[in-house]
Amino acid sequence: MALTKNDIVSKVHELGFTKKKSVEIIETLLEIIKSTLEKSEDVLLSGFGKFCVKQKKKRRGRNPATGDDLILKERKVVTFKCSGKLRDKINGQV
Secondary structure (H helix, E strand, O other): OOHHHHHHHHHHOOOOOOHHHHHHHHHHHHHHHHHHHHHOOEEEEEOOOEEEEEEEOEEEEOOOOOOOOOEOOOEEEEEEEOOOOHHHHHOOOO
């Protein structure tokens, strides 16, 4: 099961904030992250990881449903690299 935005809002609400303030905090945080990534700047959250915007070049691809060849346009993608601390925690090496 995935963690949703509503789950995060509920966790912030449990810290003593009103429901409205909890929603506002999470929405503001996500808007800051989105606007930073839109400017092609990295977002580093210490102890968690780093979101980076990477430029993908135009390349040849294939439609898996039909098998037709096509050209994929240049585009930007967001990548995530977790921190060493998070990786160790996930792997039970705390």
